[in-house]
Amino acid sequence: SQTIHQWPATLVQPVGSPLSLECTVEGTSNPNLYWYRQAAGRGLQLLFYSIGIDQISSEVPQNLSASRPQDRQFILSSKKLLLSDSGFYLCAWSRGQGSTDTQYFGPGTRLTVL
């Protein structure tokens, strides 16, 4: 069966510090991968979407970046965090079979920027 991991589970960082959040998927190959941010009262915002290694699209302009160094690893980074980067970050994967696909979500990382 497939599983998705995210770490860390929680993170408190000062403004201006760097960020690295990691997501890995087990039990499948060549998944589509997604990074979402969930802020209070704003639902889920898609940040990045990847259909393969080095194939990443950014959905919103921001100071975040994403990388996919391996097929089942997806990393969200920032060089300098802003207060507005606080939120709950969710990684998800899908089988890449089209728009009927179910997305499977990880447990999330709660980021607080102080």
Added chain:
Amino acid sequence: AQSVTQLDSQVPVFEEAPVELRCNYSSSVSVYLFWYVQYPNQGLQLLLKYLSGSTLVKGINGFEAEFNKSQTSFHLRKPSVHISDTAEYFCAVSDQGGSEKLVFGKGTKLTVNP
């Protein structure tokens, strides 16, 4: 482009009462429809999805939803809720002719009281 409106941000109900969570969407193309549930401090999991066929879709945990094309709605229902149904519920759509990217509503927080 698609958009999803969840009309109620919070819905409090008593245990064993029926509940309906409302979802309306807007799209210039045909869409697939999804409901996801998020338990506190966890990722999202799929409750049900409408792809085609019968407009009444049954999902996990006794939930069902009905697709109404003329009203562009996909309301979620359960005839008798439990304390364990307390969670946030998200409606989402994807473009039938497009990618797997989902557009989410802002969520409805269901609180089931004893």
